[in-house]
Amino acid sequence: MAQPILQVDSLVKTFGEHQAVKGISFEVEKGEVFGLLGPNGAGKTTAISMATGILEPTAGTVRIGGHDIRTDLNEAKKINGLVPQDLALYPTLSARANLNFFGRIYGLRGKDLKERVEDVLRIVSLTDRADDPVEDFSGGMKRRVNIAAGLIHQPQLLFLDEPTVGVDPQSRNHIFESVLRLNRERGMSIVYTSHYMEEVELLCNRVAIMDQGKIIALDTIKNLIAMLGGGVIQVGIPQVNDSILAQISALPAVEEATLMPVAVAPLPATGEDVETKEKAPVAAMPVVKVVAKNGQQALVSLIAYLNERDITLASLEILEPNLESVFLHLTGKKLRE
């Protein structure tokens, strides 16, 4: 089996008393699009900063293309490329001048540099605006130049850190297309971090879900979603005890029923205003999380059970099986909280 392009083993980063990354391990295969999914503050950017040599790890190892970043950092840096979350560009210079500069930093000169600049401009579809100052670009166009700068030296492994933050839908789609093309046509391995599960679901083969500095799940998207079986039903009821939980767990089409540690506001339905919904009153009573083998059957039997015992149904939420509900299932929190 081919050597993974990225091997991260027991990686730790501590800032004073705060441990931002708590011993994470994962591998990225050549040609893979690997997702790092997690809410803001989960430790994704810190992990990437260590992998790209910006931050020195407190403990653990990172190997890129077989090069240990502690002993062979320069070789590792030549193999990887970084598209940081910030628009790391010089606004008064043109897109071409920015790309020329980053190309020279990676040792490109003369004809090679010129060809590479034209190539990455084509990839991000900015050839016609190449000589305009970056400060005159829209947010989406700046993001595209930001990506182009990370591609200038033809990295084998590209780290894309939240590349769609603050981007309009059109530019976002363009970025998705570019990522998929780079992966499919050029075989580039990609580590894609985001807190948007839709992006990760669309682009990635495998996903590591991070929360509070740890990887809490790592698998293919299909397997992660399969954890939820036929979906998750959350019911708010006035009183819960072990007996009720056991009885619900024994209902037909139910995998298991557990008491959620904290009351969680119901997820907004598609198209609903997230802000408005999140401000709605949260059930101040216990919420039982029911993992279903079959969503519809489980819902029918659950309602019948509650009616039989005359238990008031205070709230009901059916979670479709997706990464968002996987994250909720694993942490009790929403990704964008």
Next chain:
Amino acid sequence: MKAWSITLKDLQILFKDRGAIFQLFLLPLLFVVVFSGALGEVGKDEPDTRVPLPVVNLDGGPLAQALIAGLEADGGLRLESYDQTEAQGLLDEKEISRVLTVPTGFSAGIDEGRPVALRLVNHPDANPEQTEAVRLVIEGVANDMSLEIQLLAALQQMGEMQNNAPAAFQEAFSTEKMQAQARSQFERAQAEPLVAVRQRVPGQETEQEEALSVGEVAVPGITVLFCFLASQMAARSIYDEKKVGSFRRLLAAPVSKIGLLAGKMLPNLVACLVQAAIIFLFGIVGLRLLGLPAATLGSAPLATVLVVVLIALCSSAFGILIAALARTENQIGGLSTLLLWGMGLLGGSFIPLFLLERFLGPLPKIVPHYWATHALVNLMVRGLGWGDVALDMSVLLGFTVLFFAVGLWRFDFD
């Protein structure tokens, strides 16, 4: 090579910033004009310590005028012109201590090769030390004049002795040519004596440095001030890179941390050198065109250039220090501006150092501006050489190493 790429990029950004261009290259020239012109004489109100010498010129001929001009040029005497009666009356009343009389027939006598005598009459109560000093000055100037005239006469005689020599020889060594050559040598000897005497009294060096005006130190002072002000450019550039995130991108690229810092220092160094060149050029050419006293690079221009390079290095290292210590935009833009202007004020950028030291003692020596200004003034204004600025250059180098070491130690690459 990568440091140079960073340098070129930063210079490219700099030259698109009109505000920075104005501050770096035009504002210093305005300061030079103001300090050379409007404030040029400030600092020159020192008491006249020259010994007064009343002169009665009974001859009025060209050689008498040349003698008086020679005495005037000596610098130690203040000549006052009187007629004979007035001078005698003042001497009798002890209003003046002495009087020098150039007798009638002084010029004609010398022309004819007859010995002539100057008459110096001293009041009996005149200060004997001053009297002796005056006598020595007059004797020195008169001796120089006698020597010149005798040499020219000798050349005249030699010319006449060549009447029978071949025409080509006479043409090449004519009396006129030899005398012209001799006169040129005399003039040069007066402007740049082969042997010069510089007096120093140990412990009183500052007194020797007095009598420089604000105008005379304007070009060196403003050069130092603005060169150090440019250090903000390096600090701001680093801050901006960190703010937009390009610093992280550079850290992720195969560039060493030292190479990265060198790349951020070099643009400052280049800007300082260009800035100093513009100020010097303006000081030498522009001030003359404006009818103001022009600056010079001094008698050791290479030493001047080296001092400027050291100042630029020190300024660049100071920029790294500011970038390492400042945490906010205000600390770079506001506080460091105040600090740099304060250091300039303390270090003699606006006020001649001897005046500052009179009020502040050795305090100005704590800032690099003092040593930089001291070195440039010594080279450009006093015409001193390498040896006279060796200490200044060593201290500037020390400041550079200190600033860079502390900057590197405190620099937050994360």
